[in-house]
Amino acid sequence: MQASRPLILISNDDSIAAPGLLALVDCCPAEADVVVVAPAEPHSGQSSALSVNKPLRINSLPDYRQARLFTVSGTPVDCIKLALNAIVPRRPDLVLAGINHGSNSGCNVIYSGTMGAVLEGCNVGITSCGFSLLHHSMKADFSLSAPLVNAVIARLLEQPLPDGVCLNVNIPARIVPEGVRVCRAARGHWTEEYRKYLDPSGAPFYWLTGQFVNLEPDAEDTDEYWLARGYMSAVPVTVDQTAAGSVSDLAPRFDI
Amino acid sequence: MQASRPLILISNDDSIAAPGLLALVDCCPAEADVVVVAPAEPHSGQSSALSVNKPLRINSLPDYRQARLFTVSGTPVDCIKLALNAIVPRRPDLVLAGINHGSNSGCNVIYSGTMGAVLEGCNVGITSCGFSLLHHSMKADFSLSAPLVNAVIARLLEQPLPDGVCLNVNIPARIVPEGVRVCRAARGHWTEEYRKYLDPSGAPFYWLTGQFVNLEPDAEDTDEYWLARGYMSAVPVTVDQTAAGSVSDLAPRFDI
Numbered sequence: 282m283q284a285s286r287p288l289i290l291i292s293n294d295d296s297i298a299a300p301g302l303l304a305l306v307d308c309c310p311a312e313a314d315v316v317v318v319a320p321a322e323p324h325s326g327q328s329s330a331l332s333v334n335k336p337l338r339i340n341s342l343p344d345y346r347q348a349r350l351f352t353v354s355g356t357p358v359d360c361i362k363l364a365l366n367a368i369v370p371r372r373p374d375l376v377l378a379g380i381n382h383g384s385n386s387g388c389n390v391i392y393s394g395t396m397g398a399v400l401e402g403c404n405v406g407i408t409s410c411g412f413s414l415l416h417h418s419m420k421a422d423f424s425l426s427a428p429l430v431n432a433v434i435a436r437l438l439e440q441p442l443p444d445g446v447c448l449n450v451n452i453p454a455r456i457v458p459e460g461v462r463v464c465r466a467a468r469g470h471w472t473e474e475y476r477k478y479l480d481p482s483g484a485p486f487y488w489l490t491g492q493f494v495n496l497e498p499d500a501e502d503t504d505e506y507w508l509a510r511g512y513m514s515a516v517p518v519t520v521d522q523t524a525a526g527s528v529s530d531l532a533p534r535f536d537i
Numbered sequence: 538m539q540a541s542r543p544l545i546l547i548s549n550d551d552s553i554a555a556p557g558l559l560a561l562v563d564c565c566p567a568e569a570d571v572v573v574v575a576p577a578e579p580h581s582g583q584s585s586a587l588s589v590n591k592p593l594r595i596n597s598l599p600d601y602r603q604a605r606l607f608t609v610s611g612t613p614v615d616c617i618k619l620a621l622n623a624i625v626p627r628r629p630d631l632v633l634a635g636i637n638h639g640s641n642s643g644c645n646v647i648y649s650g651t652m653g654a655v656l657e658g659c660n661v662g663i664t665s666c667g668f669s670l671l672h673h674s675m676k677a678d679f680s681l682s683a684p685l686v687n688a689v690i691a692r693l694l695e696q697p698l699p700d701g702v703c704l705n706v707n708i709p710a711r712i713v714p715e716g717v718r719v720c721r722a723a724r725g726h727w728t729e730e731y732r733k734y735l736d737p738s739g740a741p742f743y744w745l746t747g748q749f750v751n752l753e754p755d756a757e758d759t760d761e762y763w764l765a766r767g768y769m770s771a772v773p774v775t776v777d778q779t780a781a782g783s784v785s786d787l788a789p790r791f792d793i
Binding site for chain 2: 323325326327328329330331332333334335336337338339358359362363366367388390391392397400404405429432433436440442443445446448460461462463464465466468470471474475477478484485486487488489502515516517518519520521522523524525527528529530531532534535536537
């Protein structure tokens, strides 16, 4: 690895075994060094969870193309934190995560381990971007969107994102995307969320299910809108979750 | 429980066994019904993680004052989701989380399981607020701030928060707080984050440590500033993480 080459750090939440991870390596420019640090086990829906009360292990695997591969026995955030502290040879120019097997559009960014890794890179000042394909199968076809993902990565290397802002890119499944649209996340939530079962002794247990409800299906400036029309969506995401517009509004109410 | 009384749903991330949980019940007005649904095991640093690939159990415990107590075998987000779907008798007027044993100021909101529960309530349109005491000990004294926490809860019951906005309240330790200040989260990050060990076979493992670095210690509109001066901080937090100001700025760059 040469210090003059751009360095890209890649993680995901579907684990080292997910095809989307190496599909993202395939989309990186040949002139970049790539270090992959992925969870040893799947961590979907783990958000920005980190391991506070347990030790972490690093394992080194054989290289893939121009990429060095490692696993960490923790979450996506653990992967980025430990990579920056103990694995990468120099500060990365870019943190990428994905390509996730499944959507992280709308409010799903809250729960996304993919975006947890991305926010972690962003919070230490590195341009960071997550990629997610709207297809849960491990046999999903990542090649259709590869040229556009490659183009997004090239733009990110050319010019850093604004301080404190990262990118959440979602990709429509089974088509060559029409293009990329920068937009906001559609408001929505999940509904009918648990199926109830009885175990053999008759005691109940519950399993998460449910459907995403898009509360603004006609809003043309949202990710859901453009994804439904065959475009890749790119939502700028802020690492500072302060609702800045509400600070002065709420001040009188809580003047206690 | 009477439908005419306000209903408060409470969770936390330190588990049902944490004294801060019942301390928060103690701060609720006597005229409210309270349902506590807390993780059976500690889930600090679990952010908005949820259980996607495992079943969940609900256990009922004896009442505490006017509160019904339940545990869920999952994360803080699991607690809120499952409570809303299978436990509470009607839609809560308020979702509260805490009182956390330890700070959730600055960028710690990203990792906070306490705020994971709060964001979950906010995302389904319920006024939601987290409380955290800047003291990790299980023997922390919550009584000094009880009158102010009670006052904040009363204000939240009087008037809902704006749609999509919840509140992250932090409380200075070992003093009667001077008052409450609505403010923004201080920018910062954690540094020197892992201690390296060798196991008996000589193989390395790593354990999270480190210190929070406040990048703007003199900014008078931040939570860290007011906490250092003996005030409770109340940061409005947005459930929609879109960096709205960057959408139009970034659109030309990613017009691919």
